[in-house]
Amino acid sequence: xxxxxxRKIPDAAIARLPIYLQxxxxxxxxxxxxxxxxxxxxxxxxxxxxxxxxLSYLGSYGTRGVGYEVTYLIHQIKRELGLMREWNxxxxxxxxxxxxxxxxxxxxxxxxxxxxxxxxxPKKIGRTTSSLTVGDVGDLKNIVRDEKVNIGVIxxxxxxxxxxxxALIEAGITSILNFAPVVLSTPSSVSVRNVxxxxxxxxxxxxxxxxxxxxxxxxxxxxxxxxxx
Amino acid sequence: xxxxxxRKIPDAAIARLPIYLQxxxxxxxxxxxxxxxxxxxxxxxxxxxxxxxxLSYLGSYGTRGVGYEVTYLIHQIKRELGLMREWNxxxxxxxxxxxxxxxxxxxxxxxxxxxxxxxxxPKKIGRTTSSLTVGDVGDLKNIVRDEKVNIGVIxxxxxxxxxxxxALIEAGITSILNFAPVVLSTPSSVSVRNVxxxxxxxxxxxxxxxxxxxxxxxxxxxxxxxxxx
DNA sequence: TCAACTTTGTGAATTAATGCACTAAGCCCT
DNA sequence: AGGGCTTAGTGCATTAATTCACAAAGTTGA
Numbered sequence: 001x002x003x004x005x006x007r008k009i010p011d012a013a014i015a016r017l018p019i020y021l022q023x024x025x026x027x028x029x030x031x032x033x034x035x036x037x038x039x040x041x042x043x044x045x046x047x048x049x050x051x052x053x054x055l056s057y058l059g060s061y062g063t064r065g066v067g068y069e070v071t072y073l074i075h076q077i078k079r080e081l082g083l084m085r086e087w088n089x090x091x092x093x094x095x096x097x098x099x100x101x102x103x104x105x106x107x108x109x110x111x112x113x114x115x116x117x118x119x120x121x122p123k124k125i126g127r128t129t130s131s132l133t134v135g136d137v138g139d140l141k142n143i144v145r146d147e148k149v150n151i152g153v154i155x156x157x158x159x160x161x162x163x164x165x166x167a168l169i170e171a172g173i174t175s176i177l178n179f180a181p182v183v184l185s186t187p188s189s190v191s192v193r194n195v196x197x198x199x200x201x202x203x204x205x206x207x208x209x210x211x212x213x214x215x216x217x218x219x220x221x222x223x224x225x226x227x228x229x
Numbered sequence: 230x231x232x233x234x235x236r237k238i239p240d241a242a243i244a245r246l247p248i249y250l251q252x253x254x255x256x257x258x259x260x261x262x263x264x265x266x267x268x269x270x271x272x273x274x275x276x277x278x279x280x281x282x283x284l285s286y287l288g289s290y291g292t293r294g295v296g297y298e299v300t301y302l303i304h305q306i307k308r309e310l311g312l313m314r315e316w317n318x319x320x321x322x323x324x325x326x327x328x329x330x331x332x333x334x335x336x337x338x339x340x341x342x343x344x345x346x347x348x349x350x351p352k353k354i355g356r357t358t359s360s361l362t363v364g365d366v367g368d369l370k371n372i373v374r375d376e377k378v379n380i381g382v383i384x385x386x387x388x389x390x391x392x393x394x395x396a397l398i399e400a401g402i403t404s405i406l407n408f409a410p411v412v413l414s415t416p417s418s419v420s421v422r423n424v425x426x427x428x429x430x431x432x433x434x435x436x437x438x439x440x441x442x443x444x445x446x447x448x449x450x451x452x453x454x455x456x457x458x
Numbered sequence: 459t460c461a462a463c464t465t466t467g468t469g470a471a472t473t474a475a476t477g478c479a480c481t482a483a484g485c486c487c488t
Numbered sequence: 489a490g491g492g493c494t495t496a497g498t499g500c501a502t503t504a505a506t507t508c509a510c511a512a513a514g515t516t517g518a
């Protein structure tokens with residue numbers, strides 16, 4: 001294998017590419033053909049040099065004096081992020097949130113079809129929600145194999161989250177989106193992103209309190225979150 | 230005002246304090262009295278030196294050779310994050326997600342009671358969801374004043390999100406949690422945290438693709454997210 | 459054809475975050 | 489009372505991320 005190892009893009013830049021992509025999709029929808037780093041920076045609320053540097057990690061796709069082509073850049077960002085294909089998702093935990101996500105069309109529309117939902121509660125297994133029937137968490141391995149699942153979403157209660165993660169990993173999943181407010185213990189070969197609303201509110205609380213204490217001289221919260229592994 | 234400006238804690242540390250807090254609450258619930266930086270580091274999945282540095286921003290509350298007291302540290306973290314009081318929340322957008330959040334008890338249990346929910350759709354206004362009646366977005370200013378709202382949560386569609394933000398800001402809100410996949414334009418005096426599931430999935434997609442391309446030698450996704458302002 | 463203008467791409471400086479490694483401090487046991 | 493052990497606190501080196509500022513490259517118009 002003399003194949004070139006993929007150029008390493010900084011994590012911080014990777015986290016911004018989806019935001020650029022979303023903005024460019026909006027531009028494309030309004031028939032904008034080109035954009036400059038200044039324009040995208042204004043729309044994304046970041047520094048223009050940062051935009052140029054981020055885009056430069058994809059390759060040299062701009063034209064000096066002109067800017068970047070919307071559709072071409074969309075293509076390049078999608079290629080880099082691995083969005084030229086679909087990634088199948090299974091939801092573990094068929095509670096309020098899990099069911100809401102299973103029927104949420106934002107997943108499918110962005111290329112992440114939810115192909116299964118499971119639970120460990122016999123009362124929930126067998127129920128149908130938006131064309132999916134809740135399966136048994138014990139069948140996860142079969143579901144992952146048969147449905148070619150790539151990503152697991154955990155929407156269980158906190159106490160059940162770790163065993164849900166264990167089951168997903170046992171089934172061969174290497175990417176997890178975790179909504180339970182716990183720190184999952186996983187091998188380093190597995191990617192975990194945490195979404196914890198309580199954490200977000202508590203961060204806001206800090207900056208809000210600071211504004212109150214220091215008058216309004218205080219800084220605001222940074223707009224990127226961090227989800228610890 | 231010769232009052233000392235509050236010690237500046239790095240943003241990265243602020244984003245970790247809620248995670249420590251959650252772990253310490255679990256320890257307290259199992260009657261653990263003390264912990265060392267090593268133990269908390271293992272539970273939080275971070276470096277022990279980082280834990281010590283983060284906690285040192287709160288003050289010098291550990292005892293060398295012994296560790297930290299669970300309940301005392303909980304108190305200190307809550308004080309620093311502004312969690313000694315409740316912060317009232319209003320939800321803008323009474324769709325699936327908005328209603329789910331309004332009845333989500335994780336908000337209340339962490340000190341963020343949802344005191345109101347509004348929409349601009351006459352068909353939704355007047356409906357009742359878990360002890361709350363959906364109000365008119367036009368009444369936001371009154372609701373914010375009467376209910377002493379501190380934080381606004383945006384769960385509208387993407388096109389409506391900016392005007393929801395404008396309405397919240399007009400009503401005097403300075404902290405916003407945004408679920409719509411758009412970059413809000415807000416004055417720098419307002420704190421915005423974005424939660425975008427599509428972005429999270431796309432970040433996972435990148436690292437998943439990298440694992441496929443480079444064998445499993447590839448790195449995993451960082452576990453902290455970033456939500457740009 | 460060339461000068462003026464625009465905008466990318468990037469080296470280099472700066473700032474922020476991380477993690478090592480050591481010192482300081484307190485406990486415990488003999 | 490004192491030596492050995494443990495662990496907090498932190499200065500410093502390293503790494504990562506951001507931002508500046510400018511050269512390179514292309515466009516446009518005269």
